[in-house]
Amino acid sequence: AVNVVAMVFGNTGDDSGTGVAFTRDPNTGEKQFYGEYLPNAQGEDVVAGTRTPFPLTKLNDINPAVYKQLLEIFEKLENHYRDMQDIEFTVEHGTLYLLQTRNGKRTPYASVKIAVDLAEEEKISKEEAVMRVTPEHIETLLHPYFTKETMESAEFLAKGIAASPGAASGAVAFDPDTAEKMVREEGKAVILVRPETSPEDIAGMAAAQGILTSTGGKTSHAAVVARGMGKTCIVGCEAVEVDQKTRTMRVNGKTINEGEWISIDGTSGKVFMGKLDSVKPQGLEGPLAKLLGWADEIRKLGIRTNADTPRDAKIAREFGAEGIGLTRTEHMFFQEDRIFAVRQMITSSTREQREKALNKLLPMQEEDFYGIFKAMEGLPVTIRLLDPPLHEFLPKEDEDVKELAEEMGMTYEELKTTVEDLHEFNPMMGFRGCRLAVVYPEIAEMQTKAIIGAALKLVEEGKSVVPEIMIPLIVELEELKFVKSVIVKAADELISKSGLKLDYKVGTMIEVPRAALTADEIAKEAEFFSFGTNDLTQMTYGFSRDDYGKFVGHYMEKGILENDPFQKLDRVGVGQLVKMGTEKGRSSRPDLKVGICGEHGGEPSSVEFCHIVGLNYVSCSPYRVPVARLSAAQAVVKNR
Structure with missing residues (x-):
């Protein structure tokens, strides 16, 4: 096919010219015409930068009739295409010619404002407005x-x-x-x-x-x-x-x-x-808040956050989180006022020594949980019991080893040997997670007392608290039964003693392929599942999540992998374990609540997959909550 188009000339005198215009401001999204006009010129004169164009209103000074006609065309085109238009035009001897129109490029803030304004002007639906904003736009506006x-x-x-x-x-x-x-x-x-x-x-x-x-x-x-x-x-x-x-x-x-x-x-x-100047974020307000409100009306998935401090919980709640899907208790142990007691606990040779150290930590942990529960009042809070390898807490500097040895009544050499014995060759698959609670049940007991104790304090104050205790790294039903019995005994004794009413749940993280494969058995004891997709990806692929960066880029360059599986959930492999685990779990416990708390919880494609397989919620870091809200709504529209 051949298109034959008549050439028009804007460089034929002062009654001619060329211009580029947007039907709305592409920087701010404001509903006002935005553009430039250059008399007696062709388009390449504008592009080359050899002449400085005038504001669009210059055409009104030269030829008001043509300017009026141009504005009418702007309205007509935007109403037809239902989006902000980028228009190129030429005036030849007082006659207006349109060269092209297309949907105009715009800043992230303008994208949100234009989508919201068009919906409120009833040119597009709220669903269309939600679909016109990308997760990348949201992230840009928050950072x-x-x-x-x-x-x-x-x-x-x-x-x-x-x-x-x-x-x-x-x-x-x-x-x-x-x-x-x-x-x-x-x-x-x-x-x-x-x-x-x-x-x-x-x-x-x-x-x-x-x-x-x-x-x-x-x-x-x-x-x-x-x-x-x-x-x-x-x-x-x-x-x-x-x-x-x-x-x-x-x-x-x-x-x-x-x-x-x-x-x-x-x-x-x-x-x-050097030091580069950055642009400040817009924040969660105005048109963005309105758009995310529409997203909330559309989405089916709940959106929770991963938060370890009251500050994080507060930020996430302001961003629209509906609870906490993961609180990592180990992050609380590294503060200066408690790391020494943690090290005493780990290096203890008797239960009595260990309990002495745990008694020091109990009020500190209780205070942590009190602050988090208070920030999330009325919303569910899932707290994971101690998970990482013990050697992560141990002193590395000789001075710290000597100080701890003195406190423990040990020689430097004895403690040094203990520290070396606790070092693991493959700590991600070693002595961690629920295995700690099986070998040292007193750790799980202390953490349960801290969780329930904090919750009871708030109940006494007339607050609503929804605690969920999560046992990490389960691979076997009997393992779950054992740890759950420790938790329930400690929790029920505290609640009974208080005379108050407090409901709590005990569930588990599904992070190991075997747990997903036997989820129907595990669900007999677990009241909820949370897929820890970081570790599940690691163990399914056999990629160390700390070292895979050395080769995964090469895999993607060579086409072996399409995406980084730690960034975007692998639907074919890891995703099938999530799907299977959910279905098998609900076959034993139909009302089983299921979510994910890995970093995939804030990635759009992964959120869509969670919607497709019927999860109840996704949990992500506080600053990704708005992205997850939008992505969950877009998943509904895409898969309707």
Whole structure:
């Protein structure tokens, strides 16, 4: 086919010209015509930048009749296409010609505002408005970001795995203590740079503007914690080599000293030299709040959050979370006022010693849970019992080992041997999860008392509390029975003694393939399931979630993997375990409540899959709650 089109000329005198216009402001979304006009010119004169165009109203000064005709056409085109239009036009000797129209590109904020305005003008439905906004738009509006122009003009250093969105600039700090000191004493913004973070780094991560690690993937410690805190984070940036002795880092041949400034973009994974200016986020208000309200009317999935502190719980609730799907109790143990007692507990050689240490921790844990329950009053809160390998809590520095040995009445050599014996070769599949509660039931007993004790305090104050106690890493029904019996005994004794009424649930995480395969048996004892898809992906693929970043990029480049399975739920393999586990569990317990609490809970494709297989809720980090709300609504519309 051949299209033959008459050429029109805007460069034939002052009664001619060319222009580009939008039917709404593409930057703000405001309902006002936005554009430029250049008299006696062709389109390439505008594009080349050799002449400066005038505001669109210049055409009204030159030829009011043509300007009026143009505005009428704007209205007609937008009403027809039901979206903001980007229009190119030419005026030849006073006659208006349209060259093209198309849906106009716009900023994330404008996307939301235009979609909401068009729905309120009844040009599109609320469902269409929800479908016209992307999850990426939402994330941009909730985090600071670097503009494309800013990044293009900056000195690029390296690229890693984008783990938590946003834009951050700060002075480099190579350990958490230095990060805290630079913020507290020098008032500096800081980027914490580590080979990889551990739970001991929590305070430094909280003080920093952003986190950069040379190893790890999207579900590594740094990534998970940063997302929960709403911190910008890049992981697996292998070009970064940290030298703790010289307090420097080398990046592709460039040496950067501690205290020098770098900038990181958590959306693209790019690292830049120096301090870049970022654009502040718009926040959850105005048109975005209205759009997400419409999404809530459409979606079927509940949206919960992963939160370990009252602050996180409060933020998530403000973002629309309907409860907590995962509270990781281990994150509470690393605070300065309790880590010593935790270490005493771990290195105890007798039950009496262990219980003495646990009695120190009990009021601290109870206080933690009280704050979280209060922030989530009236909404369900799922608290996971202690999960990680014990060696993560143990001292690494000789001075700390000596201090602990003295307190425990042991020699330095005896404690050093104990610490070395507790080290595990494959800790992700070692002595962790419910196995801790089987070997040391007193740990589960203490945590249960803290959970129920906190809940009873609030009940006494007239508050509504919905505690759910979750047992991690179950692989066998008898294992679940044993740990559940410890929990129920401790909980019922406290409730009975208080004389108050408190309902609670005991459920489990499905994180191991065997648990999904035997879910019908496990559901006989578990009152709810929560799929921990981070570990389930790890164990199904046999990929270490801390080391897979070394090769998964190559797999994707070579077409072996289409997506990173820790970022986007693998529907064919891991997803089938989720589907099967849900169906088998409900065959034994029809009213079984099922959710997921892995990082997939905030990823749009994964949320859609959870909707398709009939889960009750997804749980994600606080700053991804709005994304999950939108994605859950879009899943309904797509699969109707």
